[in-house]
Amino acid sequence: MDSNxxxxxxxxxxxxxxxxALTDISMTFRKNKVTALIGPSGCGKSTLLRLLNRxxxxxxxTRVEGEILFEEKNIYDPEIDPVEIRKKVGMVFQKPNPFPKTIYNxxxxxxxxxxxxxxxxxxxVEQSLKQAVLWDEVKDILNQSAMKLSGxxxxxxxxxxxxxxxxxxLLMDEPTSALDPISTAKIEELIEELKKNYTIIIVTHNMQQAARISDETAFFYLGNLVEYNKTEKIFTNPDVKHTEDYITGRFG
Amino acid sequence: MTRHIKEIIIKYVFFSFALVSIVVLGMIVFSLFREGVPIFKVVSLKDFLFGTEWYPTFDPPLFGIFTLIVGSLIVTIFATLLAVPLGVMTAIYISEIAPRAIKEILKSIIEMLAGLPSVVLGFFGMVVVAPWLQNTFDLPTGLNIVNASMILALMAVPTISSISEDALYAVPHEFKEASYALGATRFETIAKVIVPAALSGITTAVMLGMARAIGETMVVLMVAGGAAAIPESIFDSVRPMPASIAAEMGETPYRSAHYHALFATGMVLFFLTLAFNLIADYVSHKFKQTGSATP
Structure with a gap:
């Protein structure tokens, strides 16, 4: 396997x-890149994302056919413990879902x-909060409930x-869809920063967001991977008419 | 008739129906106090609550209900100790672990347990549990604290388990997903996320289960043994307050001192259940918004 x-x-x-829900998908995700998965609701993009950390x-x-190789191993091999996969493949959800515990906890x-x-x-804790550019805002209230923070x-x-x-x-399932534009901008900046150290796969309904932050974009429709290419190429000169119709807002 | 007037009429119809139960409750409490308070002309509040001699038919009669209070509390506490693990574990199993088919069966069995008349459970305690206890531990009688606690626990389990179950279901699915996504196992998720998030609801369940146990009459009348004495071992008999009231009320002359004493015992019981309900209410509101933000 290519080291990238x-x-x-x-x-x-x-x-x-x-x-x-997904038909015969074959694709690769590259290291330290941001890959955006786009497509209309129900196209299978979130399902695909959730397959990657089981x-x-x-x-x-539910049932999976085919194989998903991560570090040379099929993560759906019966001998693989999904708990171990989830420790290596983190996830951020659509709706912010902190635990009703303190920020620290x-x-x-x-x-x-x-x-x-x-x-x-x-x-x-300090390091992680700094990475997420939250440390300055919460360093004095680490023992307060996370529920008191803004969205x-x-x-x-x-x-x-x-x-x-x-x-x-890091898998992100529409991480900004529940947020206001200012918070969205902050998260996007953060993603820019994080891709130096992490591979990020993000599902988004926001075309501009996909264009702004991703290196590569995959367009899904009805459970099929329609087109997968460099983001620039997808948004300026897609090979498939269907993709163009979707990103220019002619359907979906 | 305009629509506006109809709305007003409907509003007051519903209001008056809601009022009925409140008025009835008020009247019950009022009559309880009217019949109970006169006992304090005969005996002081302190002697009534803390006197250890309950000889209402002696001459002169002695009205100290401390032994009855102790009897009530002790069977309630032991019943709670048994019912809480049973009820909470059952709720966790039903809401988080059991496959759908088993879940449905278990839920209907627990509902059936809740629907069993207490006299039937009392019978079970008398006929099955009592002889077994008596033979196994070589006791003078099987009608004692252990027996009553076990049967009361059986009655409190459905309350505790169904209310805890609701609390566990109410834990947002997002919390569970977040926990799994961080590499937690199912049991880590249950122990560290789901149960703490449902803790206020579970505490409410326990309080209401205790209120159920302390007010239960038939079971303690049948299996607690009826001895108005401070118990020295868990195999001693006790006489909880509801049992005392139920057993003696039929034989007291109307508005005699003994009659008033029994009503006053009812008042004590009323305040105890009220306290349990208030605590349950307080706990469920206190943690409602923030979850249990444990440091």
Whole structure:
């Protein structure tokens, strides 16, 4: 496998019961890049994202065919523990979802569970919050409930919480759709910054956002991967008419 | 008739129906106090609450209900100790772990348990549990604290489990996803995220379960043994307040001192259940908005 490639999907099909949500997807994600997954609602982009850290395991009656290679191993191999995958592949959700615990404990939650982490939790908390550009806003209120933060701060807290696990990949499922434009701008800046150290895969409904922050873009429609290329190419001169129609707002 | 007037009429119809239950409750409380308070002309509040001699038919009669209060509290506490782990674990199993089919079966069984008449449970305690206790531990009687606590626990489990279950269901799905996404196992998620987030609801459940146990009459009348004495071991008999009221009320002359004493015992019971309900209410409101932000 090419050393720039971090995840490789080979002929992946995914079913909810008898419904096929993803059809024969083969694609690769490159290391330290931001890849945007776009497409109309129900096209399977979030499903694909959730396949990459085995979050779909939590839904009854789902089934995966094909293989998803991460670090040369198929993450759907029966011998692989999904818990181990989720420690390496972090996730940020659509709605900010901090735990109803203190800010400090939100960050410390993951590292404290991971038994191999023996380092200094205080340092880790500070480091993670700094990475998520939240430290200056919360350093004096670490023992307050995270529920008291604003939506944008909560989402950055969730990013910090994911970063505290020192993941290789960060999955983001429409991370700014519940936020105001100012908070959105902050998160986008943050993503720019984070891609130096992390591979980021982001699902977004916001075309401008995909164009602004991603290096590569994949367009999905009805469970199929329609087009996947450099973001610049997708947004200026897509190969497929369908893609152009979608990004110019002619449908979807 | 204009629509506006109709709206007003409808509003007051509903209001008056809601008022009925409040008025009835008020009247019950009023009559409880009217019949109970006169006892304090015969005995002081302190002697009534803390006197350890309950001989209402002696001459002169002695009205000290301390032994009855102790009896009530002790069976309630032991019942709670048994019912809380049972009820909470059951709720966790039903809401978080059980496959759908087992979940449905278990839920209907627990609802059936809640629907069992207390006299049936009392019978079970008398006929099955009491002889077993008596033989196993070689006791003079199987009608004692242990027996009553076990049966009361059985009655409190459905209350505790169904209210805890609601509290666990109410924990947003997003919290669980967040926990799993950070590499937590199912049991870590249950122990560190779901249960703490549902803790106020679970505490409410426990309080209401205790209120249920302390007010329960038939079971303690049938299986607690009825001895108005401070127990020295968990195998001693006790006489909880509701049992005392139920057993003696039929034989007291109307508005005698004994009659008033029993009503006053009812007042004590009323205040105890009220306290449990107030605590439950306070706990459920206090943590409602912020979740349990434990440091």
């Amino acid at each position: 490639i971090i995840i490789k999907l080979n002929n992946v099909n995914f079913y909810y019961g008898n419904n096929r 979050m779909n395991d939590l839904i009854d009656g 939100n960050i410390a939650y993951g590292p404290k569970l991971a038994s191999n982490n023996t380092g200094d939790i205080n340092t880790l 944008g701060q909560q989402q950055r807290l969730c990013i910090a919480r994911a970063l505290a696990m020192k993941p290789d990949i």
